[in-house]
Amino acid sequence: MTSSDVLPVAVIDGGPVGLAAAAHLIQRGLPVKVYEAGSTVGANVRDWGHVRLFSPWEYNTDTAARVLLQSHGWQEPLGKAMPTGSDLYEAYLKPLAETSEMAAVIETGAAVKAITRQGADKVLSRGRETKPFVLAVSTGNGSIRRDLARAVIDASGTWTAPNPLGAGGTLAEGEAETAANIAYGIPDVLRRDRAAYVGRTTLVVGAGHSAANVLLDLAKLAERKPATSIVWATRGENLMRVYGGGRADQLPARGELGSRLKALVDSGQVTLVAGFSVVRVRTAGGQVMVEGEAASGIREISPVDRIVVSTGQRPDLNLTRELRLDLDPWLESAKALGPLIDPNLHSCGSVPPHGHRELAHPEPGFYTVGIKSYGRAPTFLMLTGYEQVRSVVAAIAGDLAAADDIHLVLPETGVCSTNLPVDGAPASSGCCGGPAPAKADACCVADAVAKAEGQSGCGCGPAKVPEKVAEPAGCC
Incomplete structure (x- = not known):
């Protein structure tokens, strides 16, 4: 049995959130290994390289990654400009991966096929947390090697697992043949x-x-x-x-x-x-x-x-079949995130701050981050993933004060799904009854009314939602 103390933290996927995790680990002096299945980092981003993001550069780069890049003379893109996927790769991900610190820990063409514990399937409980993780890694030559890790940060995303055409979540009849x-x-x-x-x-x-x-x-x-x-x-x-x-x-x-x-x-x-x-x-x-x-x-x-x-994506759960995960039963997100991001309930773009505690699973040392942490929910922003990995890496490093000091304020969409009319009913005037009065410190009419009555608000705005929420705030 190998001691986990000397092993690296495995980061699965070399996309924006995975590289951000690696940058934070490097910043804290922790050993790290990044596994990217594609031929370059950001392979999934390059696949949608023609798409322009609706969020500007300031929302699309990570703090630790910027520090690392700037130490190598990198010039940060203008904060208000909106990059395409190709811009994100060429001006940010590629130079980040080429820094000496990152280049030493990234392996491309390395697809992680499965994760387990050394000598233990998911049934075994005794001494489980002392056993290192084992990653089954394919490098394209038909063979599988096994790498050990002290912790795993799964940032593999959902891009390669699109939802099918069939409305019920399975292939429509004739879909495969067509x-x-x-x-x-x-x-x-x-x-x-x-x-x-x-x-x-x-x-x-x-x-x-x-x-x-x-x-x-x-x-x-x-x-x-x-x-x-x-x-x-x-x-x-x-x-x-x-x-x-x-x-x-x-x-x-x-x-x-x-x-x-x-x-x-x-x-x-x-x-x-x-x-x-x-x-x-x-x-x-x-x-x-x-x-x-x-x-x-x-x-x-x-x-x-x-x-x-274009019906969205879903997480690939085969990768973690032998790990003990706690998932939301319908979103397949990290369970604690489910009530906060459920599109059936709330979609204002105001996800409460969350970090390592919400992203952890019953499997000690394993974290799901990035868009995969949202499962099938469609409201993820890159900025969320950067704050997630900052908190997770701090927790792995044992710095719980920093891990729990979470700050996340996201730009609202102006539409709350809690106030979306049912099909066939007349539409309301916007988010939760429409925009708040100009002088009100509120995000919408419902929020303004609630505050006028001495309540804390309806929960639409990021500043109005408590940092620790177990249940949806009940917007409107």
């Missing part, structure tokens, strides 16, 4: 993947920011090539969340994204089919027929040439 006509995520329809979309009819399925980006790019393509047509299908009929809070959004580019999309629908440039749940797809004459359930019964969208499935 794979040649289906893309998942955010294809580069204006450049890399243009040939598959120009002059054709594309159906985009999904109601989040990924779907919005694809639809806006397709609209640009249609302006240049009018034979290009766009159909948009959403499971729900209320689109306030994707249309966003407009000017009430504290990230203006995020609010503008929804406003531009709504304008395309209103003008007829995008044909919207709301309340449509895909159940089967089939090909006929080289095109695709899509059947789904609607309020009126079975309905067909056809024919289309291409389907883009």
Whole structure:
């Protein structure tokens, strides 16, 4: 048996949050090993490199990473500019990985396939916490090696595990057979993947920011090539969340994204089919027929040439099958985070501060961070991941004072899902009853009313939510 004290902390994935974790470990003088499955760091980011983030640079770089970069003469990008994924890689992730400190601990082309404890499956309890972690690592030559670690920070994300087309969370009937006509995520329809979309009819399925980006790019393509047509299908009929809070959004580019999309629908440039749940797809004459359930019964969208499935991602739980995890039963997030991020309850962009305690599991020394910590919830911002790993690394280092000193204030979306009308009902005037009066120290009408009555507020704004919350704050 190997003593865990001399082993490195394993960081899974060399994306923004994983590299931030490594930077904090290096800053604290702790040994670290970063495993990146791709050929370069930020491989997943590069896959959506054509997408412009709606958050500026100031939200997309980590403090410890900046300190490390600046010690090598790095010039920080302008804080208010909004990078694309490619910008993030070229101006931040790539130079960070090339610093001597980082280059010494990063291994690319190293895919972690499974994590367990040395000599113990998840059933064994006695002495479990004294056994080092074992990582099964594939380097592409067909063999698996086993590396030991004292702790594991899983920042592997969810990008490579997209949700299927089927509305029930499983493959739609015929989805596998129609794979040649289906893309998942955010294809580069204006450049890399243009040939598959120009002059054709594309159906985009999904109601989040990924779907919005694809639809806006397709609209640009249609302006240049009018034979290009766009159909948009959403499971729900209320689109306030994707249309966003407009000017009430504290990230203006995020609010503008929804406003531009709504304008395309209103003008007829995008044909919207709301309340449509895909159940089967089939090909006929080289095109695709899509059947789904609607309020009126079975309905067909056809024919289309291409389907883009932008229905989000889910965590890959096979990686941690032999570890003892405590997950939210429907989001598959870290369990303590579930009530704080559940899109069924609350979606103002105001996630309460959280760190190592909320991200830990019954498996001592194992932490899920980054977007994977949110499971299937779609509201993650990179800034959240940076504060998560700062807290987690402090905890691993034994500095609980720093680990518990958590500060996280996120820009609100201007829309609360707790106040979104049910499908078919009239929409309210915005987040939790609409914007607060100009002179009120509140984030919305409901918050202002609650405070006027001597209460602490409705829980919409980040400054109004207690740092330690076990249950949702009950916004509105």
